[in-house]
Amino acid sequence: MKNNVTVTTLKNGLKVLLKEIHTAPLISTWTWYRVGSRDEPTGKTGISHWAEHMQFKGTRKFPGTVLDKAISREGGTWNAFTYLDWTTYFETMPADKIDLALRLESDRMVNSTFDKKEVASERTVIISEREGSENEAMFRLSEAMQQTCFRVHPYHHEVIGDMADLHTITRDDLYNHYKTYYAPNNAVLAIAGAFDTKTMLARIKELFGKIPARPTPPRLARPEPPQRGEVRLTVEGPGETTYVQTAYRFPNAVHKDFFALSVLDSLLAGPSNLNMFGGGISNKTSRLYRALVDKEFAVGVSGGSSATIDPYLYTFSITLHPKRNAEEALAALDAEIKLVQDELVTVDEIKRAIKQARAIFAYGSENITNQGFWLGYSEMFATYDWFTSYLNKLSKITPEDVQRVAREYFQPQSRVIGTYIPKGAEA
Amino acid sequence: MATKTKKAPAMKALPGPDDIHREVLDNGIIVLTRSNFNSPSISISGLVRVSALSESDDKLGLADFVTSSLMRGTQKRSFDQIFNELESVGASMGFDSGIHNSGFGGRSLAEDLPHLLTLISESMREPTFPEVEVEKLRTQLLTSLSIRAQDTSDMANMLFDEILYADHPYSKPGDGTPETIKAITREDLIEFHRDHFGPRGMVISIVGAIEAKKAVSEVERVFGGWQVEAQKETPVLPPYQPMKKTVKRHHSIAGKAQADLIIGTTGPKRKDADYFAATLGNAVLGQFGMMGRIGASVREKAGLAYYAYSGMSAGSVGPGSWDVSAGVNPKNLQKATDLILKELARFTKSGVTKDELADCKANFVGRLPLSLESNGGVAGALLNIERHQLGMDYLLKYPEMVNAVTRDDVLAVARKYIDVNKLAIATAGP
Numbered sequence: 001m002k003n004n005v006t007v008t009t010l011k012n013g014l015k016v017l018l019k020e021i022h023t024a025p026l027i028s029t030w031t032w033y034r035v036g037s038r039d040e041p042t043g044k045t046g047i048s049h050w051a052e053h054m055q056f057k058g059t060r061k062f063p064g065t066v067l068d069k070a071i072s073r074e075g076g077t078w079n080a081f082t083y084l085d086w087t088t089y090f091e092t093m094p095a096d097k098i099d100l101a102l103r104l105e106s107d108r109m110v111n112s113t114f115d116k117k118e119v120a121s122e123r124t125v126i127i128s129e130r131e132g133s134e135n136e137a138m139f140r141l142s143e144a145m146q147q148t149c150f151r152v153h154p155y156h157h158e159v160i161g162d163m164a165d166l167h168t169i170t171r172d173d174l175y176n177h178y179k180t181y182y183a184p185n186n187a188v189l190a191i192a193g194a195f196d197t198k199t200m201l202a203r204i205k206e207l208f209g210k211i212p213a214r215p216t217p218p219r220l221a222r223p224e225p226p227q228r229g230e231v232r233l234t235v236e237g238p239g240e241t242t243y244v245q246t247a248y249r250f251p252n253a254v255h256k257d258f259f260a261l262s263v264l265d266s267l268l269a270g271p272s273n274l275n276m277f278g279g280g281i282s283n284k285t286s287r288l289y290r291a292l293v294d295k296e297f298a299v300g301v302s303g304g305s306s307a308t309i310d311p312y313l314y315t316f317s318i319t320l321h322p323k324r325n326a327e328e329a330l331a332a333l334d335a336e337i338k339l340v341q342d343e344l345v346t347v348d349e350i351k352r353a354i355k356q357a358r359a360i361f362a363y364g365s366e367n368i369t370n371q372g373f374w375l376g377y378s379e380m381f382a383t384y385d386w387f388t389s390y391l392n393k394l395s396k397i398t399p400e401d402v403q404r405v406a407r408e409y410f411q412p413q414s415r416v417i418g419t420y421i422p423k424g425a426e427a
Numbered sequence: 428m429a430t431k432t433k434k435a436p437a438m439k440a441l442p443g444p445d446d447i448h449r450e451v452l453d454n455g456i457i458v459l460t461r462s463n464f465n466s467p468s469i470s471i472s473g474l475v476r477v478s479a480l481s482e483s484d485d486k487l488g489l490a491d492f493v494t495s496s497l498m499r500g501t502q503k504r505s506f507d508q509i510f511n512e513l514e515s516v517g518a519s520m521g522f523d524s525g526i527h528n529s530g531f532g533g534r535s536l537a538e539d540l541p542h543l544l545t546l547i548s549e550s551m552r553e554p555t556f557p558e559v560e561v562e563k564l565r566t567q568l569l570t571s572l573s574i575r576a577q578d579t580s581d582m583a584n585m586l587f588d589e590i591l592y593a594d595h596p597y598s599k600p601g602d603g604t605p606e607t608i609k610a611i612t613r614e615d616l617i618e619f620h621r622d623h624f625g626p627r628g629m630v631i632s633i634v635g636a637i638e639a640k641k642a643v644s645e646v647e648r649v650f651g652g653w654q655v656e657a658q659k660e661t662p663v664l665p666p667y668q669p670m671k672k673t674v675k676r677h678h679s680i681a682g683k684a685q686a687d688l689i690i691g692t693t694g695p696k697r698k699d700a701d702y703f704a705a706t707l708g709n710a711v712l713g714q715f716g717m718m719g720r721i722g723a724s725v726r727e728k729a730g731l732a733y734y735a736y737s738g739m740s741a742g743s744v745g746p747g748s749w750d751v752s753a754g755v756n757p758k759n760l761q762k763a764t765d766l767i768l769k770e771l772a773r774f775t776k777s778g779v780t781k782d783e784l785a786d787c788k789a790n791f792v793g794r795l796p797l798s799l800e801s802n803g804g805v806a807g808a809l810l811n812i813e814r815h816q817l818g819m820d821y822l823l824k825y826p827e828m829v830n831a832v833t834r835d836d837v838l839a840v841a842r843k844y845i846d847v848n849k850l851a852i853a854t855a856g857p
Binding site for chain 2: 024026056068076123125134284294
């Protein structure tokens with residue numbers, strides 16, 4: 001046991017992480033699968049997310065209509081998320097009701113039916129979900145940015161998938177996807193809350209231990225070749241507001257530079273909120289807010305990256321001031337980037353970034369669901385140590401580290417700049 | 428089966444008279460606190476008697492503009508200094524306006540609570556509305572209004588309020604319109620702040636890693652000396668005229684892939700005797716499981732929408748709304764409307780089944796500890812208890828009150844509020 005966490009792997013390959021927390025009579029269980037939108041070939045984009053939806057349609061033991069009500073009836077909350085590298089399902093329940101969640105998750109790891117009629121009605125639900133996103137200017141711009149940043153690597157499409165594929169993916173495609181990736185040896189079960197570890201582990205073995213392992217599924221990973229020069233794009237659409245995004249290549253979560261870049265992110269754009277549940281803090285004294293919003297080039301600015309398995313992106317997003325043009329805002333952004341490349345940041349600024357991260361972690365720890373989330377999430381791209389050593393790693397970063405990564409990663413020839421051009425209210 | 432004398436283990440975690448501390452300062456400010464040392468953080472939630480009802484029609488959004496300006500500069504600190512002090516310690520705070528009250532809140536590590544309270548007090552008591560900052564903020568507000576104009580859900584909601592609350596203050600948008608935001612002057616902000624902000628009616632709730640006494644003395648330190656003799660009373664809310672027939676209107680926004688639809692009417696007030704019956708009925712209608720009956724019909728069976736649910740916002744003074752929302756492809760608007768109307772008709776004709784009601788009761792009681800696990804959740808609950816005078820034992824009595832509701836109660840409340848021939852139907856999209 002390390003950091004109060006018990007880590008074990010069942011014979012069938014299911015990795016289990018258990019963390020007892022006795023502050024509230026609640027337990028949160030998270031079932032993670034190593035499959036996400038990056039595992040989808042052309043023609044099948046959006047299939048991981050759609051399969052996630054189908055996991056709510058039931059098994060023989062827990063038909064959809066029963067499943068739907070069972071968790072709610074016991075006062076629990078549940079949901080699922082699909083991202084680039086992973087798909088996850090959680091239930092947070094009163095501690096004495098958690099067995100239901102365990103029975104449900106072990107059952108739907110293998111026994112979901114993917115009924116043909118349900119697939120048909122879910123197709124239009126997902127198309128509707130995508131249409132809702134398409135209403136947003138920022139979605140339209142981000143989608144264009146992502147496909148431009150990744151020509152080769154399968155990080156190139158949105159998790160929701162392309163409309164063409166949402167119309168053509170079949171029930172069998174979905175079921176094959178499920179049967180390929182939903183296996184104990186491709187999953188992590190993470191549970192936090194008010195339980196006794198020994199009893200919990202015995203119950204997990206009973207419910208999940210019998211599920212047979214399957215061939216380890218391959219992961220799609222065609223490395224993105226280096227970008228040889230700045231790329232610019234525009235997206236046009238309705239509205240009166242211009243948005244600008246700038247994306248730079250970012251290392252994966254276990255890369256040695258990830259933590260220096262996290263400090264830099266905090267200084268430039270304000271600390272990214274690392275919690276799934278638990279909120280972050282404002283960024284009104286970040287360097288970019290002062291340089292862009294205070295100086296009225298923009299009315300809002302943010303920046304952030306993701307902890308991913310393969311190198312992804314760091315993206316700045318700017319909501320333009322109505323009296324400015326995109327070039328003026330970009331020049332102000334570039335001047336700030338140049339400043340961190342040319343001049344060492346202070347030790348106090350780094351200390352400040354660490355205190356911010358400490359506070360954000362404290363807010364996240366108020367909440368059992370968020371603690372369960374971290375247990376498994378960190379396993380998707382690293383191990384739980386990644387999370388527990390986070391503050392310690394930040395504390396070792398020096399001004400020289402920050403300058404070095406600013407110079408190395410924020411280079412104009414490896415960036416993509418996108419502008420959403422509003423065509424007015426009548427577009 | 429548990430005996431009467433034995434409390435279920437889950438209930439021990441609920442705040443009650445034993446561990447909620449309530450104190451009234453000499454100037455009338457009510458302080459509520461509850462200690463929680465499980466995490467090193469604290470959360471603040473509060474309200475002041477500052478009402479959007481005090482705005483004139485040509486200055487709609489004034490209360491919102493004022494509350495958004497409070498942190499833009501005080502007699503002691505600039506905008507940048509305020510946020511620098513907050514962000515340097517990972518703290519946050521904010522203000523917002525409402526139709527009857529305005530709210531404030533914040534959170535920090537426990538060690539930074541005194542400073543957080545100092546900043547809240549200064550922002551509320553001594554804002555200076557610096558001209559440069561007011562103009563920056565005005566541009567930001569105008570930009571959010573032009574983003575709002577492109578949001579099908581926001582615009583459908585605004586239109587819904589216009590229909591449902593025609594000629595009533597509840598029909599007016601709290602964040603104003605581009606015209607009114609442009610018309611508001613710095614003098615308007617100063618005057619509104621001077622006339623309406625004060626300790627009378629103020630409530631502050633603090634939850635987290637701090638002893639109750641210490642929390643109260645910190646509030647006393649920053650707010651104890653606050654006196655505003657001229658603090659104006661909140662205007663009286665005019666009576667609401669119920670709808671006489673169904674009114675349907677569409678707001679057109681070009682270039683959108685999806686339309687938003689809202690169908691509904693008014694519901695009970697929070698203190699009404701039939702509140703619990705209504706909120707349980709609403710859960711059956713469009714919340715429980717995957718969004719109740721509405722979700723089952725519009726999403727699961729027909730596959731028309733990613734979201735389709737009902738909501739009830741119980742009013743504090745006037746009637747809140749009780750409505751169904753869905754986001755659908757524009758060509759499916761009529762189909763979705765028909766399905767929703769069918770469910771509303773069924774709801775008012777035969778109410779809910781025994782099983783449905785039992786499910787929702789179990790859900791309401793069972794989810795209580797979950798809604799109260801974070802400091803923010805508890806701070807909000809304490810504020811609610813004080814605001815609606817629900818009693819310090821409210822959370823302990825909650826299961827009893829939920830379980831007392833019968834099927835007949837739900838049917839009666841459904842029929843009392845929902846008349847399928849007198850609905851507001853608002854849509855926004857291409």
